[in-house]
Amino acid sequence: MTINKNSAKWMQLPRDVLVGHGVLEEIGDVCRDLKLKGNALIVTGSTTKNIAGKRVGNLLESAGCCSAETVLTCKATKEEVEKVMEKALEVEATFLLGVGSGRSIDLAKLASTRLELPFISVPTAASHDGIASSRASIVDNGISTSAQAQAPIAVIADTEIISAAPFRFLAAGCGDIISNYTAVLDWEFASRLRNEYFGAYAAALSRMAARVIIDCADSIKPEHETSARLVVKALVSNGVAMSIAGSSRPASGSEHMFSHALDKIAPKPALHGEQCGVGTIMMMYLHGGNWQEIREALKKIGAPVTAEELGIEDKYIIEALLHAHSIRPERYTILGSGLNPSAAEKVARITKVIN
Numbered sequence: 001m002t003i004n005k006n007s008a009k010w011m012q013l014p015r016d017v018l019v020g021h022g023v024l025e026e027i028g029d030v031c032r033d034l035k036l037k038g039n040a041l042i043v044t045g046s047t048t049k050n051i052a053g054k055r056v057g058n059l060l061e062s063a064g065c066c067s068a069e070t071v072l073t074c075k076a077t078k079e080e081v082e083k084v085m086e087k088a089l090e091v092e093a094t095f096l097l098g099v100g101s102g103r104s105i106d107l108a109k110l111a112s113t114r115l116e117l118p119f120i121s122v123p124t125a126a127s128h129d130g131i132a133s134s135r136a137s138i139v140d141n142g143i144s145t146s147a148q149a150q151a152p153i154a155v156i157a158d159t160e161i162i163s164a165a166p167f168r169f170l171a172a173g174c175g176d177i178i179s180n181y182t183a184v185l186d187w188e189f190a191s192r193l194r195n196e197y198f199g200a201y202a203a204a205l206s207r208m209a210a211r212v213i214i215d216c217a218d219s220i221k222p223e224h225e226t227s228a229r230l231v232v233k234a235l236v237s238n239g240v241a242m243s244i245a246g247s248s249r250p251a252s253g254s255e256h257m258f259s260h261a262l263d264k265i266a267p268k269p270a271l272h273g274e275q276c277g278v279g280t281i282m283m284m285y286l287h288g289g290n291w292q293e294i295r296e297a298l299k300k301i302g303a304p305v306t307a308e309e310l311g312i313e314d315k316y317i318i319e320a321l322l323h324a325h326s327i328r329p330e331r332y333t334i335l336g337s338g339l340n341p342s343a344a345e346k347v348a349r350i351t352k353v354i355n
């Protein structure tokens with residue numbers, strides 16, 4: 001019988017979280033600590049395989065795992081989850097690792113949940129807050145879903161690797177964290193208008209992470225390992241907030257729906273966190289809040305604040321604004337039953353996302 005962990009009563013958190021320079025080398029110790037033995041399946045991408053995937057395999061084999069097999073991912077879809085599950089069964093995996101991007105981590109997370117196997121998260125970039133969360137964002141039949149999953153049993157975030165990644169990724173991670181502000185405003189809104197459960201503690205934790213990133217915007221710089229450490233900790237904290245809430249509500253609202261809509265509509269979407277950052281500017285305007293502060297902070301960090309900087313044509317921004325409310329109809333936000341075309345254009349122009 002499946003255990004229902006999909007509620008605010010059941011908070012699943014990672015057990016071992018390692019953040020720091022060279023912590024990847026400690027992966028064998030983590031496995032010993034967690035009594036993980038047998039065959040590992042490394043879920044990774046074609047780029048991140050060379051950045052960390054192969055090294056993880058070698059380290060696991062020298063630490064005494066029977067074997068470490070690899071499966072390559074290319075899309076965060078239901079079909080890819082099934083592909084990872086098949087591979088895990090074929091190699092008789094006893095635990096899985098997601099090594100790389102948000103996509104690889106989500107696929108390993110959901111496949112391991114369904115197979116009831118432990119899972120370790122090894123991010124190679126601080127670009128998203130799925131690093132430590134108990135959620136997986138998966139496209140199922142063309143629909144973006146936020147699936148309940150297990151939290152990783154361990155997170156190994158090597159800041160030597162993360163700070164060497166293109167700075168764009170770290171800036172995107174900041175966008176994903178700053179978006180907490182509008183996500184929590186939407187959550188409060190849904191609580192008032194729809195009597196939805198609102199978790200004050202998860203909301204406060206989420207706001208705090210966004211505040212820290214905005215306050216430190218001047219000091220978040222490329223190749224500074226201290227910047228990577230700060231952002232990774234905020235991303236882990238966001239995962240904890242989602243686990244405490246029992247949903248992605250503290251970290252995903254109307255700005256995320258705008259980003260998910262862009263993923264569907266734009267011919268070449270930007271990074272998740274970049275799109276969420278731009279979405280936050282516009283949704284903060286709709287909430288009547290200080291959207292200029294959000295814009296300034298993203299600009300200081302070096303994250304995109306316009307359609308042009310996202311590399312997305314204005315018309316797709318408008319289209320995504322018009323469709324965003326229908327992405328998760330069950331998730332009530334400031335978008336309500338949708339913007340009309342003139343309101344969509346107005347919000348994008350006033351906030352300087354398009355000109």
Ligand SMILES: NC(=O)C1=CN([C@@H]2O[C@H](COP(=O)(O)OP(=O)(O)OC[C@H]3O[C@@H](n4cnc5c(N)ncnc54)[C@H](OP(=O)(O)O)[C@@H]3O)[C@@H](O)[C@H]2O)C=CC1
Pocket residue numbers: 044045046047048049051076100101102103104106124125127128129130131133134135136137161162164165166172176248271272273
């Ligand atoms: N579960 C959750 O709670 C959350 C999930 N998400 C999801 O995570 C995804 C976004 O993650 P994100 O990582 O931004 O984007 P992607 O998963 O789309 O990965 C973007 C690219 O980054 C590459 N990459 C990763 N690390 C490095 C590096 N060090 N150097 C060079 N390239 C690198 C990846 O390579 P490769 O091809 O090798 O993978 C990939 O091509 C979305 O699917 C989003 O929905 C986001 C937030 C929360």
Ligand SMILES: O=C(CO)COP(=O)(O)O
Pocket residue numbers: 129130135136137138145146176248251252256257
């Ligand atoms: O991206 C997330 C939080 O940053 C959560 O994802 P969903 O929008 O899929 O719930």
Ligand SMILES: [Zn+2]
Pocket residue numbers: 128129176251252256272276
């Ligand atoms: Zn996000």
